[in-house]
Amino acid sequence: MLASAREKNKVSCHTCGRINPLEKASCLRCHTPLHSRKKNSVQRCLALSLASIIAYIPANIWPIMIVTNLGRTEESTILAGVATFWQMKAYPVAITIFIASVMIPALKLLALGWLCALSAGWIETNPRRANRIFWLTELVGRWSMVDVFVVAILVALVQLGNIMSIAPGTAAVSFGLMVILTMLAALSFEPRVIWDNARQSASS
């Protein structure tokens, strides 16, 4: 394992990558404030994850769309939407929505909790695995937004007067909020702390 920049009294700029002396407050090249490690990353990440759990529950219980068909009103949740596609035998779509809307947010929140526990030193694992999980978490987070976009398009286009119309449900907003909160939680996480822990236990 190579020595970290911090151990060599250096700090790398997160914006431009320049190596600065550790005591500098802002980058010599681009003047971005320098942080050798993001401050309170575990607390922030946990707080944002908790907030997104709170948004995740209504997002799955409340209706995401309200369909009015010939005067008959039908509320549909995310899971009901998946079931409809499944009954239509549109299996790839059903699986895509299930993965993007239900699995990814839940797995992402689990991953963030696990990563926070790792950086706090409560558990230990191969840091390379933690790295891969963090990279995946950052990569897939935005794809959960797909359901919000589906609702947006359907609401805008299906306005056929008395025959059929679609209105957005309360879950659509809480779902979007949940996705944004998990993305912010991933952004506030500091993977370098996990490697600091690994370096420490390797040297002792």
Add this chain to the structure above:
Amino acid sequence: MACHFCDSLHDVELIEEGQTAYCNTCGSILYANKPQSLERAFAFGLTGVLFLLGMLFLPFITMEAQGNNLTTSAGETVIRLWLTGGPIISVAVAIFIFILPFFQLASLIYLCLPLLSGRAFPGMVPVTKLMQGLQSWVMVEVFFLGTLVSLLKLIKLADITLGLGFWSMVGLMLSLAAAVGGIDKLELWDRIEVAYRRRKTPDVSVEGGVEC
């Protein structure tokens, strides 16, 4: 240079164009030397703006059901969404699909145009920061997937024709990926530093050589 994931300090080794250097400790990408990155980013940035305009104004989807005929562009779709009771969602869509991609493309063009001839424009440092910060929030490709899923629902209700606006969205998605994915971050910052040093403005202070 230090790894962004694990903070391992590496000596800088020059690598050939098209090659990628990986971190010895954690295996993440440390640095990728991308050929003609600025030229490409500039060209794809310009095409991206054209596609963005096309997506906003050209017919996106035509629907025909029970005598009703509806043609909308993606821009009109957002307005319709606002009017039909989804103001928050409509603002979110506008931000993720039009506004942030526009800022990303505009900042790419603003950076690449002068740098290609070694000149500096004012405010390049904040513009570069903006461009880098926007990366996770531009969601055109997610919207594309959303469109495909909605089409499957709409096909049951009406006859659907896809218009030029839809294909502009595909073009925008591809140009964004090519422009942003082709940017060589280190080269970009080195060129900014050199361009500013040449202009001798105090905007970027350089102490000693280019030590990365």
